[in-house]
Amino acid sequence: MTPIARSEASHAPDAHAGATHNVAVELLLEAGVVLAESLDLATTLGRVARLTVPRLADLCVIDLSDADGSIRQMAVASAEASVAEELSNLRERQQLDPAGEHPVARVIRSGTAERLSQMAGAQLRSFAAGSEHAQFMIDRGYHSALVAPLLARQRTLGALSVLRLGDGGPYEEGDLEVVSELARRAALAIDNARLFSEVRHVEQRLAAILANLAEAITLTDEQHRIVFANQAAADLLGAPTPEELMRATPQEIMERFLILDEQGRELGIEHMPRTRLFAGEAPVPLLVRNIVRATGEERWLIARPSPVNDPETGKLLYSVNVYEDVTEVKRAQIAESFMAEASRVLASSMDYTATLRQVARLAVPQLADWCAVDVIGEDGELERVATHHADPERLALAERLARHRSPSEDALGVPEVIRSGRARLYTDITPKALAAYASDAEHLAMLQEIGATSVLIVPLAAPTRTIGAITLVAAESLRRLFQSDMALAERLGRRAGTAVESARLYTARKRIADVLQSALLPESLPEIAGVQARALYRAAGELNRVGGDFYDICECGQGRWMLAIGDVCGKGPRAAGVTALARHTLRAAAMLGQSPERMLATLHEALTRQQTGADMCTVCLVMIEPREGGARLIVALAGHPLPVLIDAAGHARQIGRAGTLLGVVDQLRIHEVECELAPGETLLLYTDGVSEAGAPEHQIGDAGLLALCAEAPALSLESFLASIALAASERAPGGLRDDIALLGVRLENELR
Incomplete structure (x- = not known):
């Protein structure tokens, strides 16, 4: 503590007095600087309170008296931040009674400073705002206090209080003089801030008036005649001067314009807000589209009426009409709205x-x-x-x-x-x-x-x-x-x-994609004696048609035929290249008379010879050999879904055994499975775009596909494939995520 706050008993009396004087002068000089720096009341008072701690006090509180007489705490400072915060919260809950015995209330009423050299618990309880307030003062060790009025221009604005807590020495009369001078200077700054605020409010009101005068303003009487207008109104309403505007009749003025509302309906004088005001209504501001008939110039205006009543009778005498030109704002709004709708339309279709x-x-x-x-x-x-x-x-x-x-x-x-x-x-x-x-x-x-x-x-x-x-x-x-x-x-x-x-x-x-995809799929399927063969392909997107799934049928010799369906990883030109490689490699292998297992091995070798990072492929390959009373099937799979065999009663089952994905690992595991296709039975080969159609929790799946296959005997082969594709599309209302390829064969009841 400085000497003025905590004087040591060992100091000589004159040395103590000199030190006290120096500290007081220093404090008041700093206060003068602080009070001159800002006209913001809260900022200034907070800084003044902090000046006193710790050199003059352990706690400083500044209170102001409001217009209704209530006491409002404006600033508090403490050597311990928690004390200041706790006191602020407490004073919000328990405000001081202006008519009570609290020293702040007494000083504000009397305008005279008070020194409470020593305060005991009983005294603190006597003027506390409540039991919580009293306990706070006792717990914090309120010991000695100085309370000085904030006096300025014959008015008491509030009080400044400084307090010593704990075992600090009592305040002396010299200390009260310093605090009273600090309070006087603070009060003058507070009053100056108040006067500045009032002047600022006057300036703001004046600025608002001037801003309104810059807009078009007219004063009309009950007969709708203009009795006053500013130059902005004359310019807006097509008159060279306000005087000429005032000489024109209301009908002459209205005839100069085509006035429309926001919906494009034409408005007459009876719709104007000023007319409705004289009719006893309380009209809201009206937005109008104002078109000058002579030139076609267009403006958007907001018309705002305000009544001028007789102060004695209350009769409506005039309507003050302010016209705000919002043309630029409205045009920008219309432009953005129009462009948003135009963009939506242009993006809605190709x-x-x-x-x-x-x-x-x-x-x-x-x-x-x-x-x-x-x-x-x-x-x-x-x-x-x-x-x-x-x-x-x-x-x-x-x-x-x-x-x-x-x-x-x-x-x-x-x-x-x-x-x-x-x-x-x-x-x-x-x-x-x-x-x-x-x-x-x-x-x-x-x-x-x-x-x-x-x-x-x-x-x-x-x-x-x-x-x-x-x-x-x-x-x-x-x-x-x-x-x-x-x-x-x-x-x-x-x-x-x-x-x-x-x-x-x-x-x-799209045309290029269609042509390229058409080149990657057979133009037509060959005719096989005693066997119906149909295929269906659906791309996942209009421009995703290139690459992906493929199918093919070709003759292997000796009355045998290769049925193949596959799925290449990826889309676009690279996938198209792999699709072409897969299809033509399988065709070449079939013509060489290779077995299904060997055909897939040949394709695997071709894929692995591609550059690093090239491509994976799944294939379902079925060798079909029609003969008397049925057809022999040899099924070989390379990472592809198992084909489905559907008997004449609609019972469906998967056939074949899973094998290794092509183009990935060198040691292939391909298994050939033989079975019979009886007359009237249907064999379905498909890609995973069918079973995986839809959201993960709503996919068709293997079980769903088998259920769909139950309808096969009652449908033609074309209709059966179409029903499968339709079911997949219905599971994916937002569009298919993967291509769909279907290849179906059905053995006729009588082999030709």
């Missing part, structure tokens, strides 16, 4: 012709009265793929107009925009300009019937080229297309152009 028609419907009347979309076709010719107008009867006019070609079109119209890749806006559409553009009298008559007031053409811009154009036309709705509309139209053109190009690339890839 049929770009259909989606562009939907986009044209979205653009009318959101962006214009007419919308047309032209796209360069695969043959290089310009094709009109979409035209839309809100009135279906006028679409016939657009179709007739599209059949006429203007001599100026290459220089001025859609072809020029496609060629340059730059948008064009035409606003000066005069009769003379139409006549110059028209190819003949009939063409001119149709152009005049369209009644275009402005035309905006933007490119359909794909990432690397321009592939078409979107034409927007403003006509009968009074609106005009301006430079500000071009940004949104160009965004639409870029988004649509990208979608069209993506759809074309998708279509091209």
Whole structure:
């Protein structure tokens, strides 16, 4: 402790006095700096409280008196943080009674400082806010206290209290003088902060008034006549000065504009908020779309009425009308909403012709009265793929107009925009300009019937080229297309152009995939005397058609046939290469007269000769040899699901024995299993895309597949395979995760 806080008995009296004086001066100087640094009340008082600890006190509390007389603790500081926190929580629960005997309450009421040189438990209990408060003071050893009023400009704002805890010495009169001076300076800072806050509030109110005056403001009477207007209102309502605006009648002003609500319904003077205010209603602010009839200029406004009543009678005298121009905000909102919906439509299908028609419907009347979309076709010719107008009867006019070609079109119209890749806006559409553009009298008559007031053409811009154009036309709705509309139209053109190009690339890839996959599967299955053979293939995705599953049937000689079905790991060109290798290797091995086990070994050798990391493959291979009274089957499996044999009664069972996956380990384990296929029985070979279709907990599985096979005798072979594929698709409503290949053979009742 410093001498002023804990003076030692051994110090000489004059030395102690000098030290005390120095500490007091130092404290007050630091307080002056702190109080001058900030006008934020809570920050300032917290720092003042911390100045006193520990040099002057063990605990410091600053309380303020609120307007209602209640006492509010504003700052507390302690040598032990836990003491300050506990006291703050306690004072929130047990506030001081302004009329009570607590020293803070007495000092605030009297405006006179108090020194409590020594406090015992009985005294603490006498002025405590409650039993919990009393116990806290006793437990913490409240020993001596100084309480000084916060006096400023003949007002007591609160009190500053410093306390010694435990066995500290009592405060002296000199200490009270220091604390009183600190309280006086703090009170002046508090009052200055209050005055600053009041001045700031006045400035804020004044700023709000000035901000409102910057908006369009009118004052109208019960007859809807404007009795006051600022220049912003005159500019908004088409008058050069406020005085001229005030001379115009309400009807003259309304006739200058087409006023619509958010849904596009036309509004009259009776719908205006000021009119409804005089009708005794409490209207809410109204958002309107304001179109200047003479120029087509469009603004979005929020009209807010406020009543001005007679102070004596309460009668409504005037309506103060504030018009907030929210055009930019509303246009941005409309643009984002429109682009979100347009993006959704464009992403909904790869049929770009259909989606562009939907986009044209979205653009009318959101962006214009007419919308047309032209796209360069695969043959290089310009094709009109979409035209839309809100009135279906006028679409016939657009179709007739599209059949006429203007001599100026290459220089001025859609072809020029496609060629340059730059948008064009035409606003000066005069009769003379139409006549110059028209190819003949009939063409001119149709152009005049369209009644275009402005035309905006933007490119359909794909990432690397321009592939078409979107034409927007403003006509009968009074609106005009301006430079500000071009940004949104160009965004639409870029988004649509990208979608069209993506759809074309998708279509091209799909065609390539279809051609390649067709080359990897047999064009048709051979005819086997006395045996029906059918196959079915379903790709997991439109562009996943290349590679994956395969099947084949080929003759091995001596009346024997090879049935093969397999699944290559992976998709795309690499899988396609492995699929071709597998199919043709098996065919070659079959022609060489190899056994099923040896065929699979030959394929394994071919796979392992591929570059490192090449490919795995599963195969189910069945050698079938039709003969009198049935057919002999030899089944060999390499990591593939077991085929299913279905008798004429619908009983199904798996046949064969599991073998090693091809292309992985060199020591193959392939087992040949012989069995018989009787007349009327069906053999089903399939890939795991069938049994694993659907979510893991809802897959068809082996048991489900056997149950489906029970229907085989009642169905043709084609229908049976189709029913299996349908069941797999139904288990996977979000789409198949793996390809499906099915190969079925059925022995006829009489062998030919």
